[in-house]
Amino acid sequence: MAYAGVQDVRKVGVLAAHPDSVLAAQRAGCGAIVALADEGVAARWPLIVAQADVVIAPEEFAALDKERYSATRAHRQRVLLNPGPSVVSDRVHRAIGGPDLCHREPEYSDILERVRAKLLDVAGVGDDWAMAMLAGSGTSALESMVLSSVRPGKKLLVCRNGVYGDRAAKIAERAGVEVVNVPASDLTPIDPAAVAAALDANPDIDAVFVVHHETTTGLLNPVQAIAKEADKRGVLVAVDAISSLGAEDLELRDTGIDMVASTSNKCLHGLPGAAFVLISPRGQRRIEEVPPKTLYFDLAAYLAAQKKRTVPFTPAIPALYSLDAALDELMEETLAHRKELYAARMDAVDRDLAGLGLTARVAPEHRSRCVRSFPLPEGYDYDTLHDQLKDRGYIVYAGLGDAAKTTFRVCALGSMTVEGMEGFTAALAEVVG
Numbered sequence: 001m002a003y004a005g006v007q008d009v010r011k012v013g014v015l016a017a018h019p020d021s022v023l024a025a026q027r028a029g030c031g032a033i034v035a036l037a038d039e040g041v042a043a044r045w046p047l048i049v050a051q052a053d054v055v056i057a058p059e060e061f062a063a064l065d066k067e068r069y070s071a072t073r074a075h076r077q078r079v080l081l082n083p084g085p086s087v088v089s090d091r092v093h094r095a096i097g098g099p100d101l102c103h104r105e106p107e108y109s110d111i112l113e114r115v116r117a118k119l120l121d122v123a124g125v126g127d128d129w130a131m132a133m134l135a136g137s138g139t140s141a142l143e144s145m146v147l148s149s150v151r152p153g154k155k156l157l158v159c160r161n162g163v164y165g166d167r168a169a170k171i172a173e174r175a176g177v178e179v180v181n182v183p184a185s186d187l188t189p190i191d192p193a194a195v196a197a198a199l200d201a202n203p204d205i206d207a208v209f210v211v212h213h214e215t216t217t218g219l220l221n222p223v224q225a226i227a228k229e230a231d232k233r234g235v236l237v238a239v240d241a242i243s244s245l246g247a248e249d250l251e252l253r254d255t256g257i258d259m260v261a262s263t264s265n266k267c268l269h270g271l272p273g274a275a276f277v278l279i280s281p282r283g284q285r286r287i288e289e290v291p292p293k294t295l296y297f298d299l300a301a302y303l304a305a306q307k308k309r310t311v312p313f314t315p316a317i318p319a320l321y322s323l324d325a326a327l328d329e330l331m332e333e334t335l336a337h338r339k340e341l342y343a344a345r346m347d348a349v350d351r352d353l354a355g356l357g358l359t360a361r362v363a364p365e366h367r368s369r370c371v372r373s374f375p376l377p378e379g380y381d382y383d384t385l386h387d388q389l390k391d392r393g394y395i396v397y398a399g400l401g402d403a404a405k406t407t408f409r410v411c412a413l414g415s416m417t418v419e420g421m422e423g424f425t426a427a428l429a430e431v432v433g
């Protein structure tokens with residue numbers, strides 16, 4: 001290491017032909033251990049048991065190095081400026097290496113319980129709220145929430161000003177739930193007065209659905225004011241907080257909001273695979289009154305299992321480990337600090353892109369702390385911009401729908417610093433400058 005000028009043993013890769021060399025490399029903490037052996041289980045088994053990262057024939061090494069280890073490999077760590085999965089800390093990455101675990105054992109129940117307690121804490125609600133933890137992406141939580149919110153013969157009011165409002169309407173309609181739409185453009189927040197008018201015109205509406213943060217354009221909807229209108233009329237409110245929980249202000253206690261869907265891998269900084277619905281006591285009673293429309297997304301089954309400290313189906317245990325660690329990280333950091341950091345990162349983006357003549361499409365007062373939709377720089381199509389930024393280590397995200405040809409998105413979710421965002425804005429300036 002001294003001869004090569006390498007300080008960190010994790011940067012050392014070892015080629016090993018004997019199990020003892022694999023074990024020595026593990027003990028030293030080397031970053032990669034490649035075992036070389038001829039074809040055939042007899043030659044390879046001792047190296048597999050010793051747990052090399054990979055066992056290959058010597059002549060395969062050049063191809064493996066190109067794909068997995070070389071500085072120019074296609075698949076390498078980059079800064080993700082897409083709206084999730086987000087960049088997570090080393091600590092969260094390490095957490096997924098927890099022990100193999102059976103979800104019918106008390107050790108799993110203890111983890112599930114403590115994740116629930118931490119999520120309720122982050123959400124600012126009491127122990128009377130329930131949590132349904134699903135193995136799936138955010139849409140699994142969204143789908144289960146939408147399908148469990150409306151009683152037979154009643155309607156769902158859907159606030160629609162982006163693709164995620166549209167998605168909720170599609171979920172409901174596919175399951176035969178009648179939808180009343182309250183639309184707005186994807187740059188305009190939903191008007192609470194329009195929700196109130198629709199509720200008054202349709203007394204058979206059983207629940208209101210609204211996306212807190214429409215990731216389509218980085219637009220915040222006035223969920224509290226919408227919930228107030230629904231609450232006045234005794235109508236339950238279900239919120240998609242998938243890209244907002246942990247980063248945006250969301251009051252839940254006694255606000256008329258009864259169900260909140262979210263996921264581990266956006267503003268909470270866990271890895272993908274665990275999604276959840278937080279449910280108030282009134283929401284829990286509603287779920288009991290809605291006959292299940294599917295097997296997997298039946299929230300009543302999750303609530304019944306939760307009472308027994310478990311889940312109905314095989315959980316995404318590594319994702320739960322990651323969420324547990326990510327919530328510890330959040331509580332140590334504090335929610336207030338996380339929100340400030342998110343705001344500071346996006347302030348840097350707004351400031352530096354304004355210097356390049358790019359202004360976010362959503363008006364400043366309606367912008368979130370983590371997503372921006374910008375017009376494409378003059379003379380650029382999305383693919384060219386994306387590829388040139390990717391070469392520099394940054395992954396930006398395409399616009400959606402009609403805006404796909406003329407816009408791009410910059411999202412700052414996850415474990416990133418303000419300086420990291422400034423690295424991105426400097427790279428963008430270099431590309432378009």
Ligand SMILES: Cc1ncc(COP(=O)(O)O)c(C=O)c1O
Nearest residue numbers: 083137138139164213215242243
């Ligand atoms: C507001 C919102 N709802 C729902 C989803 C869907 O989440 P997933 O892709 O994890 O299923 C997303 C994803 O970005 C989102 O931003």
